[in-house]
Amino acid sequence: MIPENYWRILRRWYWLIAAVAIGTSLFAAVVVSQVMGSSSPGFSSATTLGVTRIVSFGGTVTVGGDGDPQLLASYTENIAGRGSTPQFVSNLQTRLAALGVITTEEQLSRKLDFKPVPGLFRIDIEAEAGTPEDAAIIASTAAQLMVEDVTAEETRIKTALRESSTLQQTELLNQLTIVYQARATRLQALGEPTLREGLDNLIRSGIGADLNSSFNTLVQDFARITSDSELAVLNSEAGSLEVQLAALAESQRGFSDEILLGNPVSVVNPVQTVPVPPVAGLRTRDLALMGLIAGSIFGWIAATMADGWTVGQRMDRARREEWETVSTVSSVERYFSND
Numbered sequence: 001m002i003p004e005n006y007w008r009i010l011r012r013w014y015w016l017i018a019a020v021a022i023g024t025s026l027f028a029a030v031v032v033s034q035v036m037g038s039s040s041p042g043f044s045s046a047t048t049l050g051v052t053r054i055v056s057f058g059g060t061v062t063v064g065g066d067g068d069p070q071l072l073a074s075y076t077e078n079i080a081g082r083g084s085t086p087q088f089v090s091n092l093q094t095r096l097a098a099l100g101v102i103t104t105e106e107q108l109s110r111k112l113d114f115k116p117v118p119g120l121f122r123i124d125i126e127a128e129a130g131t132p133e134d135a136a137i138i139a140s141t142a143a144q145l146m147v148e149d150v151t152a153e154e155t156r157i158k159t160a161l162r163e164s165s166t167l168q169q170t171e172l173l174n175q176l177t178i179v180y181q182a183r184a185t186r187l188q189a190l191g192e193p194t195l196r197e198g199l200d201n202l203i204r205s206g207i208g209a210d211l212n213s214s215f216n217t218l219v220q221d222f223a224r225i226t227s228d229s230e231l232a233v234l235n236s237e238a239g240s241l242e243v244q245l246a247a248l249a250e251s252q253r254g255f256s257d258e259i260l261l262g263n264p265v266s267v268v269n270p271v272q273t274v275p276v277p278p279v280a281g282l283r284t285r286d287l288a289l290m291g292l293i294a295g296s297i298f299g300w301i302a303a304t305m306a307d308g309w310t311v312g313q314r315m316d317r318a319r320r321e322e323w324e325t326v327s328t329v330s331s332v333e334r335y336f337s338n339d
Contacts, residue, residue: 042135049267059161082149083114150265
């Protein structure tokens, strides 16, 4: 059952509750609906980047469809993650300001989104703005800046690899020259007849396409026939150094500018701009109903406060009247008692 004081508030202040409820309903139906409907439309621009390769510090090059696809997929996710870093956002903001698009880093972080597609080695870039021109500029500039950043990173890696491989190549060549000289000295110690006989046998057996391998085999035979262990060691060292030099040359060729043409990241799909569909709002009838419900609650709170204030005023007035009556009676009693 509803308490008596609630019925009393409802009977006395129904007009206040109704007025607040109707006023809130009208406000929601007219003002709120106009504000929601007058919001400016937005525009979305999208472009796609394709990741074609990755050059590692180990000198290996992984391209799409070759090597380790999981490595290139991880690299694609890594590139997409750079788009949300404060460094990238700050550089992008500076470049956009030079193009006439003024925005804060916080706003730019909300407007711009990088979505990696690792399985396809692609990165979808989407930018939103109030005008189609600004949206297109943000998307295209972000893509261009990302391409430049990744290309510059690859250039730094290739430069470091070239410097490192050049030093390594020089060291291997120096060692190989020393080994060649020491091996030639050991061969001369065998005597001219032995060397001539070995060369004649090599020619009679036929020289293959790999002359270096045939010569190493001949020297190895000399070392075995003469029981010259030092010659065998020198010949093995020479072979090992030659293999290392060949592998180094192949690695250098793999990350050379003659082989790696184009950029490691490029634009696959050009920028496309479309209007963003407006957010589905509530109908006027729904807003009016919600305003009526909320207004009824606010009206009841207002009626409760008004009733409490009125009851308080009545109690104060009753106490004052009671005090005045008591004071008057006391004055009369004192008057008669003095007489």
